[in-house]
Amino acid sequence: MTETLHSPARAFGADSPLAYLLDLADQASGAPSDQEQRDDAETAAAHHVYQAYAYSLAGAVDAVAWQGYPAVREAGGRRWEASAVAWLDGGLWLHHTLRVTEADGASDVLTLIVPCTCGCGYVDIGLDSEDVLIDILTELRPTVGRSPHDDRDPLDCASVKTVPYIGHIGSPGSWR
Template sequence: MRNYRQLRLAVDLSLVALALLSRGRRSWSDGPASPPTPPPDGEARAGAGPDSPARHSWKGLDMHDTLTATPRPYAADSPVAHLLDMAEGIGQPTEDEQCEDAVTAAAHYVYNAYPDTLGTVLDAMDWTGHPALHSAGFAFEPAATAWLDGGLWLHHTLRISEADGAVDVLTLIVPCTCGHGYTDIVLDSEDMLIEILAELRPTHGKSVHDDSHDDCRTVRPVAPLGRPLAAI
């Protein structure tokens, strides 16, 4: 969804630029504007030698003027002014938009990647979106969760990196037989999900406790069957 928003922003910006170019800051019928008259050689900018970048100009505009930091080095009605104002007006998605996008991404991924299992029992209405969380020491992208009943959950998010871009991450959250918490299982295919479900069937959807791994003890107690975790 983020890629879609970026594409939509790029299209909007392109349309604005084309409109501004067609309108122009002056009429094309006026003919080309006369270029600024460069100063005589004897009136070169003080302190600028013959090979200094300050002496080189583009269409009569000194590089020194272009590189000098100013509050707004462009006209208020110029194309770049309108483009920057549009980008500022769009801003970041709201929390509601993040939740909506997270639900859409989760439903789309499950429908396509798990068509014979999860895709047959879940639809978009079964997912609940959650906005991004940012705090000192951690940051989480927007996510969506689906309550499967019996204490089982699905959690979907996008892991974003420069190397891989946006990667779908689907996690099955299973209650432990010890009654002290949950075990999370990151799924990578429908075949893996089927194997896990076969292992969970004898325990009615619970993960068999292993004393050598106490991960399940680090989270909240298992919710009673049929009662969502958020209600505890």
């Protein structure tokens, strides 16, 4: 059997009742679009910062500073939840996502991404509270926002030097 199967041509108009009903079915499937995921990630990040970091980050990071990204899927499931990042200047970033588990539900995860003093990469620092943030910033102040380590010992550098392979997004070691 050498027949090739083709998708049938659409036998109805774009403004027909059937087209309307099929669009409703797509919307009811419950899967948010990439743009909805981006918007939700930005909103969740801004909300978390305003609630949990009211005396520090909320005054420094505007709600519109967040850039959302959709969830990364691999083999039919989610590998990472949707997330948002905010540029803090000087090479520092904030990254926000939700950690979703059956036992705990959704919890906010805020990470400060800091360049290394050697210039070879970045170090990610999990932020649990405003007090932890202030402690980290106090440690980073002498190095002007760089993650300190002994430059004489290359093994002392804990920075991430390459971008990890993320399924279908790119090949290992590439950005996209």
